[in-house]
Amino acid sequence: MPVHSAGSTARVVIKPRKALPFFSRHPWVFQGAIDRIEGNPAPGDAVALTAHDGQFIAWGLFNPISKIAVRLYSWDEAYTLTESFWRQRVTDAVEMRKVLFPQQGPQDASRQIYSEADGLSGLTVDRYGGWLMVQLTSLALANHKEVILDSLRETLQPEGIWLRTEKGIRAAEGLELTDGLLWGQSPPRPIFIAEHGVRYGIDVAEGQKTGFFLDQRDNRRRIADFVRDKRVLDVCCYTGGFGLNCLVNGGAAEVTAVDASEAALTQARSNAELNGVADRLKTVKQDAFKSLEEFHSKQETFDTVVLDPPKLARNRQGIDAALRGYYSLNRFALGLINPGGFFVTCSCSGHISHEMFADMLSQSALHADRRLQVLEVRGPAADHPASIHCLETNYLKCYLCRVL
Structure with a gap:
């Protein structure tokens, strides 16, 4: 499925008196808050979210199938959702974990990316020793998974990356994903970790x-x-x-x-x-x-x-x-x-x-x-x-x- 650039002219316009949560940087735009869609965005396209008076609010990714019709990522009109944007978000999240866990050994486990909290709504990444477990809960973000996986390989140098999907998420998001190996070697079963x-x-x-x-x-x-x-x-x-x-x-x-x-x-x-x-x-x-x-x-x-x-x-x-x-x-x-x-x-x-x-x-x-x-x-x-x-x-x- 093609992914259009953040420079798309598509706009999602919020109903009158419904814009405050999004100006306040809540990342989920539900179908009921939308007044109209200008343009013809496809699932995964970047769209501009605007108030009813036309004021820019944020850049987001569009998915008409999901109850969350738009997930928001950037509130800076000049900071569009390019490949460099996704790479920087992944890097920022991983660098914070390096501060928390400066010496991550082969039996350590930690969360490397936590969805909305890391500005990457719809993506969770856990690290178990040399393996990464990736959960994608957004079809729109899943359409950008290749640049995300590439960034994970660069920043964490794992032995393998494995996909896990939550129960019911395929139907809710229109995702066509199957659990399994995304890159590298399959993880051992079981993986052994140590904690406290x-x-x-x-x-x-x-x-x-x-x-x-x-x-x-x-x-x-x-x-x-x-x-x-x-x-x-x-x-x-x-x-x-x-x-x-x-x-x-x-x-x-x-x-x-x-x-x-x-x-x-x-x-x-x-x-x-x-x-x-x-x-x-x-x-x-x-x-x-x-x-x-x-x-x-x-x-x-x-x-x-x-x-x-x-x-x-x-x-x-x-x-x-x-x-x-x-x-x-x-x-x-x-x-x-x-x-x-x-x-x-x-x-x-x-x-x-x-x-x-x-x-x-x-x-x-x-x-x-x-x-x-x-x-x-x-x-x-x-x-x-x-x-x-x-x-x-x-x-x-x-x-x-x-x-x-």
């Missing part, structure tokens, strides 16, 4: 996201400071990130790890063996809601509970249902914690605000007849920055609490 002294085997080809939840890096390590000789329940454990930190760095007496995926639990057990703590890890294959209900019915208790469920709200229409789900999970979890114990509860739903989450947690504690002390409100690791212009990037909420 804990080793993990990761399946970057089939695992969730790009294989691991790098955003929880520092939160995993922090909870380990509270669990020495304690009994820990890790709900939605995936491949054991929180639980293994409790065992390896925290000296927990035992961890019960719950997940609905047998593949994830198999990898968690392998990771426990890799770190010499398999004798203190018990795995349970079960849905999070059912497992908490069963522990409650058996009157089983723990000194610490970690609750890190998958995204429950994928759009604004799903907020109410998601809050009900979070409420049920948190209420049951709180009822399992011994007095004076600790509770780590998380949400990765960007549509759930911190205020919504805190209110839900308050109601859960009230109905579980527990008093909560919030010790820390934490977010993602620094390689997952948030854009102040796009608060949806401030998605991860991690509350470290003491339960009384």
Whole structure:
């Protein structure tokens, strides 16, 4: 599909009184905000976004198939979306990670590009040792992938680049992409990484996201400071990130790890063996809601509970249902914690605000007849920055609490 230059005459004109968010640099222009389209832009074309009075707002990429009809990248009329623009954006993102991680070794893992937060809406890149995992969630940006891949090769010199696509994104964006090798050598399965002294085997080809939840890096390590000789329940454990930190760095007496995926639990057990703590890890294959209900019915208790469920709200229409789900999970979890114990509860739903989450947690504690002390409100690791212009990037909420 041809990609036209940023000098295209196509214009997307915003409805009256709808332009303020885009002047304020929010990067998503939904179909409902558009008054008209002047010209005949094709998917992936650069377009000028203008206010109803003709005032220039920003340069963006057009996709009539997506609910996000235009993704915005440059608010400088002279700074158009040329190849050099994309190269500079990739370089800027990678250079910031070099500041955060000045010595990235063959077993280090980090996020190199985080979509809107790095001014590259629709692109996520994670690095696992010598391999890059690329997620493209925008058809418009995917049409520029060759210059982006070339920039990644230049700046990071990987051994291989592998494409991962999110569930449902092909239909939502009209993308015709298939997971697999984009360049270089295929990654080993598993890839082994080390984080805070804990080793993990990761399946970057089939695992969730790009294989691991790098955003929880520092939160995993922090909870380990509270669990020495304690009994820990890790709900939605995936491949054991929180639980293994409790065992390896925290000296927990035992961890019960719950997940609905047998593949994830198999990898968690392998990771426990890799770190010499398999004798203190018990795995349970079960849905999070059912497992908490069963522990409650058996009157089983723990000194610490970690609750890190998958995204429950994928759009604004799903907020109410998601809050009900979070409420049920948190209420049951709180009822399992011994007095004076600790509770780590998380949400990765960007549509759930911190205020919504805190209110839900308050109601859960009230109905579980527990008093909560919030010790820390934490977010993602620094390689997952948030854009102040796009608060949806401030998605991860991690509350470290003491339960009384």
